[in-house]
Amino acid sequence: RNMSSGSKPKVFVTNYNIPKKGLDLLKSCEVVQWQSEETIQREDLIKNVKGIDALFCILTDKIDGTLLDACGPQLKAVGTMSVGYDHIDMKACKERGIPVGFTPDVLTDATAELTVALLLATSRRLMEGAGAVRSGEWGMWNPQWMCGQGLHHSTVGIFGLGRIGLAVAKRLRPFGISQLLYSGRKENPAAKEVDAEFVSFDTLLSESDFVIAGCALNSETKEIFNEDTFKKMKPTAIFVNSSRGGVVDQKALYEALKSGQIKAAGLDVTTPEPLPTDSPLLDLKNCVVLPHIGSATVEARNAMAELTARNIMAALNGEQMPCQIE
Numbered sequence: 509r510n511m512s513s514g515s516k517p518k519v520f521v522t523n524y525n526i527p528k529k530g531l532d533l534l535k536s537c538e539v540v541q542w543q544s545e546e547t548i549q550r551e552d553l554i555k556n557v558k559g560i561d562a563l564f565c566i567l568t569d570k571i572d573g574t575l576l577d578a579c580g581p582q583l584k585a586v587g588t589m590s591v592g593y594d595h596i597d598m599k600a601c602k603e604r605g606i607p608v609g610f611t612p613d614v615l616t617d618a619t620a621e622l623t624v625a626l627l628l629a630t631s632r633r634l635m636e637g638a639g640a641v642r643s644g645e646w647g648m649w650n651p652q653w654m655c656g657q658g659l660h661h662s663t664v665g666i667f668g669l670g671r672i673g674l675a676v677a678k679r680l681r682p683f684g685i686s687q688l689l690y691s692g693r694k695e696n697p698a699a700k701e702v703d704a705e706f707v708s709f710d711t712l713l714s715e716s717d718f719v720i721a722g723c724a725l726n727s728e729t730k731e732i733f734n735e736d737t738f739k740k741m742k743p744t745a746i747f748v749n750s751s752r753g754g755v756v757d758q759k760a761l762y763e764a765l766k767s768g769q770i771k772a773a774g775l776d777v778t779t780p781e782p783l784p785t786d787s788p789l790l791d792l793k794n795c796v797v798l799p800h801i802g803s804a805t806v807e808a809r810n811a812m813a814e815l816t817a818r819n820i821m822a823a824l825n826g827e828q829m830p831c832q833i834e
């Protein structure tokens with residue numbers, strides 16, 4: 509099936525709440541959209557994708573060989589409305605010659621803002637403070653009460669200085685941080701824009717007052733923040749994660765927070781998501797957990813939906829996607 513033959517290409521959209529601006533760009537296609545607020549389950553996904561030309565998916569959909577085969581050999585494109593693609597088996601896509609589109613850049617500013625918010629919320633104990641106001645624990649002004657750690661004069665370490673890490677670094681410089689360190693697979697030439705120094709992971713862990721995970725989740729970064737790495741951090745260190753829950757061994761993080769191995773943590777991502785309300789992490793005062801809202805601005809979500817649609821349309825037209833995963 510192709511567009512010139514008259515029949516419209518069929519696109520399956522796996523989620524009910526995709527911003528209209530994105531769906532509008534698919535108007536030349538036959539769009540079938542999942543019609544429930546509930547996240548589509550695997551069996552339903554497999555049933556619905558049969559015979560489609562393109563798949564418009566989100567990060568909760570697991571895209572692997574089985575699913576691609578369920579689509580059929582006419583499948584021409586997968587577009588995920590996310591910058592992360594740990595839910596997609598890229599090898600399976602490559603083997604079948606299916607281009608995969610993603611949404612870098614358009615969510616960078618929103619996610620960097622949220623990361624900074626999490627850093628401040630954690631270091632300056634915003635949730636605890638606001639809770640104390642409501643509970644009546646707020647007494648007369650007390651020089652020793654609710655003190656946290658300022659960003660000013662601190663050393664910040666970013667593990668994974670990619671698009672988002674760099675955008676976080678740019679926002680932190682004006683706070684007067686004294687040192688910016690980063691580590692990861694390779695040096696980023698753009699690091700000089702923020703005067704960031706490339707160091708070993710161990711150096712980053714031992715010297716940083718704030719450790720920020722800005723990396724993608726893959727086989728190299730899975731649970732890279734674990735018992736061993738939390739031990740290498742300062743007892744005053746604050747750990748912030750706005751990438752993927754999977755980069756953290758969450759039990760080890762709980763232990764590190766509970767025992768005072770590290771000072772506090774701010775997480776926008778967890779394992780699993782949603783985090784069960786009985787998770788021990790939620791009993792800790794020194795842990796702020798947000799519900800994966802890094803890219804949750806109206807502007808970013810609209811742009812993500814539009815870019816996903818543009819990726820899909822390009823592939824259906826036999827063109828290079830504007831943002832294709834290499």
Ligand code: DGY
Pocket residue numbers: 567589590591592593615802803
């Ligand atoms: C992504 O894009 O990968 C985020 O996790 C959701 O915006």
